[in-house]
Amino acid sequence: MPARRVFAWEPEEQWTSSEEREKKIEELSRELDESMDSNSGKGCLKAYLVKNEVWHIADIDYELRVDYRKYLKSTYSDSVVRSYLRGMDKAKLYAIRKHANTLKGKQEIAKNTDLIHELLFLPYHPNPAIAERYDCKVAIDKLVWDFRVNGSELCKRQLLEIIEDVVLRDIMLRECTMRLNGLKVVYQFCMQEHIEDLRYITQVQADKLEKYADTAYAKELAERELRECQKYLFCHAKNILWDSTVWYLERLHLEQYRVNPSNPVKKFSFMGIEKRENREILQEYMKYCLGVTHLAMSGIQAEFYRILAFVMWMEKETAMELKLASEIEIKKYFQIIELKEASYFNDIVIAIYQLYEYLQTKEIIDRIPFRYEYYLKKEIHCHNNRSVEMEIYERILRELKNFPEIPRLILLHSMLIGLRISEVCTLKGDAYSWQGRDAWIQVYQMKMRTYKRVPIPDVLYKIMKRYLEKYHIGSEDYVFQNKRGGAYQYGSFKWQMKELFNKRQDIFKGYDFKSHDFRHTIATLLYDDEVPLQSIRDYLGHDYEEMTQQYVDFMPKKISAANQEFFKKGENSLASGIKKCKRGK
Template identity: 35%
Template sequence: MPAYQLYVYEEQEKREALEQRISEQVDACTEVNGTIRNRVKKFLIEAGITDISEMNAVLRVRYEGYLERNETVHVPITCLRGFDRIFIHRMKEELKTLAGQRKYTTEYRDQWMCLTHYPEIEIAESFLASKDGKELLWDFTLGCPRNLKMQIFTVLKAVIHTYEGETRKEKLLALRRFYQFCVNHQVTDIETMTLSEEQQFEQELAEEFKGRKKRTVFGILRTSRKILFIQASEIHWQANVWFLERFHFSKERMNPSKPIELVSFKEVTNLENQKILQKYLRYLFGITDLCISTIRIKLLELRTFLVYFNGEEKPIYEVEVEKIQKYLEGIRDQNTREATANGRIFMILQFYNFLVVKGYLKKIPFRHEYYLQKEVHVHNDRSVPEGVYTEILSKLAEFPEHLRLMFLHLWCTGIRGSEVCTLIGDGYEEKDGDYWLKVYQVKMKTYKRIPIPEALYKLVQVYKKKYQIGPEEYLFQNQTGGAFRYGTFRYQMLKYCEKYQIADGEYLFKSHDYRHNLATLYYDSGISLQAVRDYLGHEYEEMTRQYVDYMPKKLEKASEAYFQEETHSFAAELMKGEFHG
């Protein structure tokens, strides 16, 4: 046989052997329709594939183009699903070997990725149900910083493992749109995205989407920041949004009914000032034992202060004294309570003390005493009128069960609304015929025991038994078993007070007013101010005086006593000639 004919014959044999192997490998995946298997076979052979272990996301992209060019294919997604099932079938076999386990890894790689090829079989198969497959393909070969691609990949994995169904698809499509924005605008680090970049992203979405979809897509930025901050091997102090879940603060410093999820520095656009503020907050978190809510108040005040100087190129410790003084004068001249303005001055003073200690300044560039104002204690009558709470009590049976019991705690004990939300199962005690409640005061970071009515104690026992509340569990719980959110409590009370037309629908529920109620009742009954202070858990009597709405009643009683005497009657005053019209 001539050499050329021999060569042709051998090549034909090779092709036939190749086609036979591809055919056998594809046909092993019997769950795929025969027609679809044949189309995959044809494509693989034409593409020069020698073994289906060579199938990958890039080849899938080529196959999708191949299907689109084929006029006989009317439902490309069905054919693509067949391609993916064949890939999964092969992946299952390869994962049984050590080499296969090294090949199929969830570690980041600069390559295309298809979620139906995800190295965890259960997850890969779950994506086969995608109707259009728009969320499946991810290109990690794009010309952008590797750090950014790794961040997107980290968020992608977290979304895949956290969500399911349509919610997962929405999150993935939003993440892909965000990825596109970061590439187009050369974002190098999601955690240090500037405020202007964030605003640009929102503006683009406003032009592209409307309504709920825009909010969903924009929400992926916060989700991404949270995932990256919490999952990092070490705390990313340079991030301009910190998620407090990462810090594992002691329960004494947190209020579970009013949780603070994050703190943000991105509003401070002078990067040096932003770094200084981050250092200061790190100091407050780590060195002090302040409540997190108190620290957040300090942060918000200092952030407002530094935002005022965003236009300055210099860092805050180099800004001219006159400009600092002008800002402090503005605080003094604002129409706010003296105590509030003084508190703001002291927060800025503490910040400057930190700057001096850290060596940014040699001395504080202003005399804070000059800006302080004399505090005048103003009393506000906040007690709930008897007619209002009597009406609520008369209609309380119409309220949901948890709201009934929560309101009774407010009305009977005068504890804070947030304290009601964080009561626990074993906080109730009966001793020698008396009934007691143990309450944790977040502000004071300590427990106190107060007497409660027998009826309230018994109602709680019935409630605990009915809902199987354990000793260490919250009496009132949110959907995940945590403390009931104070914001939810107030919203629900407002809703039901309006629904049942309390005070003709005009009553605005405020839980703290019932604290004033009880303080006033006790004081009006002859209990000393010191005893009322101890019951409320205040450090100073000045605070308690602001809670006791005693003046109107005291004046009314004095007036009645005065005019009961005949010599003090209105007629007697006229006869004396001492009344002048």
């Protein structure tokens, strides 16, 4: 009886299996008909999938693709192999799109939790927007990411999120590929160096990145992408990550009056501080500076760099925590920077003192370890003649027509009315006006946090009105714009001017362009025309006349000449009051 049952049952199972196999082949054929053209190797792919018992095109993965390529190369030419592989990729993309429209597919795209444990091939990514970005015409190795290697899951998840963001961005395919190349090196570096979290990388760790780049260009790409990773994670975090080793200030939404749009402070990097305790102290102090003091970002940045240099020196030379430093260590640091200019030296002393004053207020230390008054140097202001010689000044005016339009107009503002370049770069469309018989310009002064209104030459007014009409610049638009419509960058202007003057050394031989020199020139010309010093101060937007005196380059000579002229007269001679008389009378 059992023998008959077995005999009777086995053929039935074989028949059922054969029937199911035919149904699976029929279903596979239907899927291939829906997703592929007849001339893209449909029959060949069907035979291969049936042979390997892959019954749905959704089950195609990268490893199967690699094996299929070997299968094709043994029979067909390279051009046919490429064509048939594109057919396979097209079928897979069809399945991805179809699955993405289901509820389960949408949930998988939203979570993506399994991808950090798999071999990811970007054209087979479950998100069709990512999968269709590449058609595999680029080198395949650039599109394969092996997340199966041992490493931090958090770091893998961070990199996967960044990879997806890069591919989904509206950028040229070439730029996207360059970024992926850089990210490949970053990924290898993170896995090999056991980086747990990209947000907390220190400079010592980052310096090892170059080991994983085989060329200088690859190193440059990788370093840029590491910075982009840090920026993305800081700016896209749900809450501000104050313990990150780099802060990107665009995330903080600071008040506009604290930020110079033409030369913005973009980040604060704590990567150079290795000791976590020291890094946390400086981060807390910078939070205080950003959130409580309401200082301009340029001032906070300057103070940050002064303190950062001190902290890094402390770690390197003493291996001591900031809160444990005594006056002995601090005095030694002051001795090292002794040769710096008095005003700069004093700024460093005060910055370090203010840090320790903050630590005392927060009860992190009992008392400040030094008295800053003891170390301050006496500042002696030396007058430096910075006015542009009239011959050079006139030569520049003649050559302006050969300069690019925006740098030319920015420089013209500085030459004719002595504005700071940062002020010119942030002018708005409503800055120019005509009142009575005079043309005026309204300028926002970053340092003073106020507007000033000064007269301008008629010719400059007419030039700028024509420029505003030509480019349809609105009243609230920046007059001089960068590619994104923001304020023209001071750094871009400075670089362009250096390039232009260097190329024209036959005309400007030996001239070292410095945009601020034209403010000195305007101040000097005004003073030479008997304009009162107080009026020049108001025109330049200074708080104190002492500052204005530093801008009037002929003042020491003029005072000296006036003194000589005064004392040439007999009645003004210092000896005129001396009378001859006999001794004792």
